[in-house]
Amino acid sequence: MKEFIFPKDFLWGASTAAHQVEGNNINSESWVLEHLPGTIYAEPSGDAIDHYHRYPEDIALLAELGFNAYRFSIEWARIEPEESEFSYAELEHYRQMLAACHEHGIKPMVTFHHFTSPRWLMRDGGWLDEKTLERFARYCERATKHFGDLIGAACTVNEPNISMLLSKMLPFKIDETPFWDTAAQAFGVSHDRLGLFQFVTQPRMREVILAAHRRAFDVLHSGPGNFPVGLTLALVDIQAAEGGEGKSAEFQREQSDVYLEQLRGDDFVGVQTYSRMMLGPDGMVKPGDDVEKNQMGEEYYPEAIGGTIRHAAQVAGIPVIVTENGFSSSDDSRRLEYFQRALRSVASALEDGIDVRGYFCWSAMDNFEWVSGFGPQFGIIAVDRETQQRIPKPSAYWLGNVARRNRL
């Protein structure tokens, strides 16, 4: 294969999310959910991988490996632990984190909301409640006033469409489980007023979230700092199995197009892809037992990212940044090959003139994979959770080297 040179200033990074790595995010709604009787979470997040204290060495390690960017999220529940009570200490914490990135030549991409919200927000219905729009904007304003001058790029919210995907993959409806009622009770709301971002169950929530994105987009653009702003979407590469053209088109609309169409005019769209989904006349066609899968049960199909980049660019008509892409496996050689093939499909999209500005793998380190707990391994860096020691895997050296050379 001939060598491919990526565009100048291409962003090469790894991604994390605060709740999955920091540890002890006790004022978040997720912490409450993880500790409910009969919780659906395999285990609580606990200390996670203590990134809250260990970010200096983690950022230094990413730089040493060859990356020039790092995508991480800041935690609303830390910055505003009770309504209107903003913590200067936590704002300062994130300012230091951004400063650490700059010290190491790393461009920081900040996600303002990655699934978790303060627990107090839930008492009013969370992402179902109109007031969340202004509350989110106010939090973004506080945060960006404090450290906007150090931000390299920003994502307002992460994957507002994730539940579309989950609804196809889960064999049950989350709001029909006993867990849902226990959770509603814990936040003191009725069954229909549980507005959890990760589990969008009513169309109303989509409107609130997209409106919050719009407001945050303007707030973040009003400075300080001058950086591109977008949101990220969970995009699976939808392909039609025999006779599944109608179903595929329908799902493409629900999962991606209704969102992508509203992003025209944004600075970029963050594309987050792990696999493909085949749809037949009766819906999703599950990959057979003989097909290789990741630890989440999705097909090993690295070329998916090429398909979703092309689709997102075509519908939204704005630049694309791959903000998450990766493979969860205990066998790192499968992850390494995944990156090789995935990057070839990114290169081919670039060759065809599609404006792709960066590639962030998921994830920098093995971490807390939400309801699945610490089982799945997405990281290019392993973490010994007893000692919190970081151990880069071969895929980290390989990807870091591609990043350093800016060529494949």
Ligand code: BGC
């Ligand atoms: C999310 C991450 C998650 C990853 C792997 C994405 O949907 O943004 O938080 O860990 O997928 O499942």
